[in-house]
Each structure stands twice: as structure tokens, then as C-alpha cells.
Amino acid sequence: MTTVDELLALGDDALIAAQRLAEWTTRAPELEEDVALANIALDLLGQARMLLSYAADLERAGLEGAGRDEDALAYLRGEREFRNAQLTELPRGDFADALVRMLFFAAYQRELYAELAAGPDERLAAIAGKASKEVAYHVDHAIMWTLRLGDGTDESHRRAQAAVDRLWPYTFELFEDRPHLREAWLAAVEPVLAEATLDRPEDGRFRPTGGRKGVHTEHMGYLLAEMQSLHRAHPGASW
Amino acid sequence: MxxxxxxxxxxxxxxxxxxxxxxxxxxxxxxxxxxxxxxxxxxxxxxxxxxxxxxxxxxxxxxxxxxxxxxxxxxVLSPAWTTDWITDEGRAKLAAAGTAPPPPRSLPLLQRTPVCPRCGSPEVEEISRFGSTACKSLWRCRGCAEPFDHVKVL
Missing domain, CATH: 3.30.300.130 (Fe-S cluster assembly (FSCA))
Structure with a gap:
């Protein structure tokens, strides 16, 4: 049976990734990309809602109705209660950072959701089956941009390589609970980097971790402060 | 009633x-x-x-x-929604309103491009995979030069 903590890890990954991507709204390099990033963030937010609602239902069942709802989970938990991987909370960075992160994260989600969609937990399988179809478009979009940036101008190549080098160490945490998925992930990511003329970094010893236990980077607090400010200032507000 | x-x-x-x-x-x-x-x-x-x-x-x-x-x-989430469930009538209404309906998923990938809903030309190009709503992409017709929405295959 799926646990509340497992669902929080899945839901928080999607929620925090959505929040970071949403920072690009009105700031993307071109209008079409602005719309694309907002749409992808919206897909992730939808997935987060479904996963956190499930976590909330499970928690309430365990506490005989005394648990929190999806909004309380998203807006009223403190930093140490979030279970997202650190990759999702790193600062927005430049456009190369955003798209390389999308490549790494969406390629991971694709393998993850494919496995969950075939799993024994029916409710989770339904969410994963739905999300799989959306994530396929995210992977596609990230690949297109990684190729354009990596195999583009000297400047775009330099920035894309810097993003790959900076983010690579954070990808190990994604596979801590499911190490067997990394092989399929590498098989998807490595050829894209090669075609984009980007060097695949060495697997070094620097492998930041802790997100699944609530240990986050210094950037997480600022992200939550912004994400939760409205709900905390006006509890229960609706419009 | x-x-x-x-x-x-x-x-x-x-x-x-x-x-x-x-x-x-x-x-x-x-x-x-x-x-x-x-x-x-x-x-x-x-x-x-x-x-x-x-x-x-x-x-x-x-x-x-x-x-x-x-x-x-x-x-309900399962079975997951697919554009194949859009009815023929729905497709006709979308096309009449200037939104290219999705091709069936059974078509090979390369044949999944829409035709221009205004002039019917197959000479079209994708401007952006993501359009004004999650379910649409943005295209342009090379025949009549009009941009149009396309409900993308899911």
C-alpha cells in the first residue's frame, strides 16, 4: 500500500516544480514559450492536486478524520515537512537552467509514472496513467530546446553546458527510492545531450540529498514564503 | 421533459x-x-x-x-481521456469555428498534422506545441497565412 510520505514526495515534486516554472510567466524569451511554460506548470499543478488530495484522504483515514486537506498540505506545511527532491526547488536560473531541468525532471517522471500506472494501487495508477500522457509532451518540449540551445550559438551552448553541469549532481536524489529507473532515464537523456553537443558530466561524489526527509536547500524557504503568503495572510479566502 | x-x-x-x-x-x-x-x-x-x-x-x-x-x-481519471473520444459532430463544430480537430491516434505520427480549418490547405506549420489552453497547439497555414488553434492528440 502507498504511504502518505510516498504520496507527499510525488505530489511535492510536482507542486514545487510547478511553482518554479510559473516564475517564468510573463518573463519567457518569447510569447509562445511563455504560454508553453505556463501550460506545463499547470499540468504539474494538476498532478500535484490529485496526489496531495490522495495523501490528504489517506492521512484523514489514518487519523479518523482529523487530518489536513490538499490546501492545508500545500499552503500550511513548513519547510521541513516538504518531501520534494532538491532539484525541483533550485532557483529559477536562466532559460537554459529551466529547460535542462525540465529535461532531467520530465524524463524521470516519464519512467516513474509508467511504473506507477502499472502498479497495484488503483487510485495512484489512475493519476499516473493520466499524467503520463502530459509528461510525454513535456519531455518532447525539453528535448527540442536542449537541442536548440546546446547546438545553437556559442553563448547558448555555454549556458546549456553550465546548466547541465550544475544540475546533474541533483538528479541522483530522484532515484534514491527507485534506483532501477536510472538506467532507462540515462538511456533517454544521454543521447539528447550527445546530439545537443553537450558533455555528459561524470558521476561525481557530490550528490546533494535530504529532500525526501525534509532537508532542503536555502532556496526552499523563499519559495514557500512566496507560494504560501496569500493563503497565510487570508486563511480560507475564496473568490 | x-x-x-x-x-x-x-x-x-x-x-x-x-x-x-x-x-x-x-x-x-x-x-x-x-x-x-x-x-x-x-x-x-x-x-x-x-x-x-x-x-x-x-x-x-x-x-x-x-x-x-x-x-x-x-x-474519474481512469480510463484517461483521449482525443479519440471527441465525437464526429464535435470535430465538425471545432473545424467550423476555426480550430483544427485532432487526428485519430491510430494514424502514424508523421500523418498527424492538421489541415487548415479555414482554407483546407495541408501546407501548415507548427508555431508552438502549447497554445491558449492545455489541450491546444498553435499552427500557421502557409496557404492562406492564417494562424489557427489545433486540439492536439492525447
Whole structure:
């Protein structure tokens, strides 16, 4: 049976990734990309809602109705209660950072959701089956941009390589609970980097971790402060 | 008197306002219980589709107006919505409104490009994979130079 903590890890990954991507709204390099990033963030937010609602239902069942709802989970938990991987909370960075992160994260989600969609937990399988179809478009979009940036101008190549080098160490945490998925992930990511003329970094010893236990980077607090400010200032507000 | 199914089926999609939720395949089932309660089952097109709340409210309003005040709207995720569920009538309505309907998923990938909904030209190019809503992409016709929306295959 799926646990509340497992669902929080899945839901928080999607929620925090959505929040970071949403920072690009009105700031993307071109209008079409602005719309694309907002749409992808919206897909992730939808997935987060479904996963956190499930976590909330499970928690309430365990506490005989005394648990929190999806909004309380998203807006009223403190930093140490979030279970997202650190990759999702790193600062927005430049456009190369955003798209390389999308490549790494969406390629991971694709393998993850494919496995969950075939799993024994029916409710989770339904969410994963739905999300799989959306994530396929995210992977596609990230690949297109990684190729354009990596195999583009000297400047775009330099920035894309810097993003790959900076983010690579954070990808190990994604596979801590499911190490067997990394092989399929590498098989998807490595050829894209090669075609984009980007060097695949060495697997070094620097492998930041802790997100699944609530240990986050210094950037997480600022992200939550912004994400939760409205709900905390006006509890229960609706419009 | 309008049947409960007809009352739910006539609800218009809040974002693609030329088609109903029945045309789109978002409406899955309408059941009438012995006590008069109507149970409506719907499924979202995309996980984050912001239209779902409006659709739920519109279904309740439409059924109440048709004499069914006790309405329960249920959302199911599985089987996941696919563009193959858009009816022929729905496709015709979309095309008539200038939005290219999705090709069937059974077509090979390379043949999945739309034709221009205005002039019918197959000479089209994709401007952006993501359009004004989650379910659409943005295209341009090289024949008549008009940009148009396309409901992308899912």
C-alpha cells in the first residue's frame, strides 16, 4: 500500500516544480514559450492536486478524520515537512537552467509514472496513467530546446553546458527510492545531450540529498514564503 | 421533459465554447437513482484543466433547471481521456469555428498534422506545441497565412 510520505514526495515534486516554472510567466524569451511554460506548470499543478488530495484522504483515514486537506498540505506545511527532491526547488536560473531541468525532471517522471500506472494501487495508477500522457509532451518540449540551445550559438551552448553541469549532481536524489529507473532515464537523456553537443558530466561524489526527509536547500524557504503568503495572510479566502 | 442525460450533455465547454462536454467525451455517464438523485460522471482532459470547477457548476445548474435538483458530480481519471473520444459532430463544430480537430491516434505520427480549418490547405506549420489552453497547439497555414488553434492528440 502507498504511504502518505510516498504520496507527499510525488505530489511535492510536482507542486514545487510547478511553482518554479510559473516564475517564468510573463518573463519567457518569447510569447509562445511563455504560454508553453505556463501550460506545463499547470499540468504539474494538476498532478500535484490529485496526489496531495490522495495523501490528504489517506492521512484523514489514518487519523479518523482529523487530518489536513490538499490546501492545508500545500499552503500550511513548513519547510521541513516538504518531501520534494532538491532539484525541483533550485532557483529559477536562466532559460537554459529551466529547460535542462525540465529535461532531467520530465524524463524521470516519464519512467516513474509508467511504473506507477502499472502498479497495484488503483487510485495512484489512475493519476499516473493520466499524467503520463502530459509528461510525454513535456519531455518532447525539453528535448527540442536542449537541442536548440546546446547546438545553437556559442553563448547558448555555454549556458546549456553550465546548466547541465550544475544540475546533474541533483538528479541522483530522484532515484534514491527507485534506483532501477536510472538506467532507462540515462538511456533517454544521454543521447539528447550527445546530439545537443553537450558533455555528459561524470558521476561525481557530490550528490546533494535530504529532500525526501525534509532537508532542503536555502532556496526552499523563499519559495514557500512566496507560494504560501496569500493563503497565510487570508486563511480560507475564496473568490 | 428533458432527460437527465440531455440536460448534462448540453453543457458547453467553458474554454472551447463551440462544443458540449458530451461532444468532447468529458461526460462519461449519467445515472438516475430511485430517490431522484442524478449521478454525473466526468473526466478531465488534462490534470490541471482549470475548467473542471466551472463544468461541475454548469452541470448542476443545467440539471436543476431541467427539474433534477439533487445532483452529484463525480470525477474519474481512469480510463484517461483521449482525443479519440471527441465525437464526429464535435470535430465538425471545432473545424467550423476555426480550430483544427485532432487526428485519430491510430494514424502514424508523421500523418498527424492538421489541415487548415479555414482554407483546407495541408501546407501548415507548427508555431508552438502549447497554445491558449492545455489541450491546444498553435499552427500557421502557409496557404492562406492564417494562424489557427489545433486540439492536439492525447
Amino acid at each position: 428533458t432527460t437527465a442525460f440531455a440536460a448534462a450533455a448540453r453543457v458547453v465547454d467553458p474554454e472551447l465554447r463551440v462544443v458540449t462536454i458530451a461532444d468532447l467525451g468529458v461526460l462519461r455517464e449519467v445515472e438516475e437513482e430511485a430517490d431522484g438523485t442524478v449521478r454525473v460522471t466526468i473526466t478531465p482532459t488534462y490534470s490541471g484543466c482549470p475548467a473542471m470547477d466551472a463544468i461541475r457548476a454548469d452541470i448542476a445548474r443545467s440539471l436543476t433547471a431541467a427539474g433534477y435538483p439533487d445532483v452529484e458530480v463525480r470525477t
